[in-house]
Amino acid sequence: MAEKLGIFLSTSPEHENSHTVIKLTEAALGRGLEVDIFIMCDGVHNAFVPAFEALVEKGARIVLCSHNLAQRYRPSIEGTIVCGSQHDHAQLVSHVDRYLAFN
Numbered sequence: 001m002a003e004k005l006g007i008f009l010s011t012s013p014e015h016e017n018s019h020t021v022i023k024l025t026e027a028a029l030g031r032g033l034e035v036d037i038f039i040m041c042d043g044v045h046n047a048f049v050p051a052f053e054a055l056v057e058k059g060a061r062i063v064l065c066s067h068n069l070a071q072r073y074r075p076s077i078e079g080t081i082v083c084g085s086q087h088d089h090a091q092l093v094s095h096v097d098r099y100l101a102f103n
Contacts, residue, residue: 002032002033002034003033003034003097003098004033004034004035004036004095004096004097004098005028005033005034005035005036005096005097005098005099005100006035006036006037006038006092006093006095006096006098006099006100007021007024007025007035007036007037007038007099007100007101007102008037008038008039008040008089008099008100008101008102008103009021009037009038009039009040009043009046009102010039010040010041010042010043010101010102010103011041011042011043011102011103012042012043012045012046013045013046013048013049017102017103018043018046018049020102021037021046021102022051022052022055024100025037025055025058025060026055026058029055029058029059029060034059034061035055035059035060035061036060036061036062036063036092036095036096037055037060037061037062037063038062038063038064038065038084038088038089038092039062039063039064039065040064040065040068040089041065041068042072043068044064044065044068044069044072044074045072045074047062047064047069047074047077047081048074052081053080053081056080056081057080061082062080062081062082063081063082063083063084063088063089063092064077064081064082064083064084065084065085065086065089066083066084066085067085069083
């Protein structure tokens with residue numbers, strides 16, 4: 001069974017954290033790790049950046065906080081990126097081998 005990396009992102013796309021998360025996820029997937037990403041707060045804006053959808057196509061699982069998405073008047077997302085809750089975040093944390101937070 002592959003190691004699983006969990007990533008938390010709460011900053012908006014123009015922050016350097018977004019680029020770091022993209023590159024880190026690509027590298028981890030390239031090494032055969034499973035990657036789960038939970039995005040909340042201003043980070044939900046990243047769901048509308050093509051590079052994040054590309055991560056899903058490469059094998060990452062991305063879950064957004066649907067409450068934060070609604071707070072920022074962003075449309076609900078259907079398809080590859082999942083709208084979830086803090087329960088999904090708790091599940092992610094409990095099922096990963098390593099967890100990184102980008103605030």
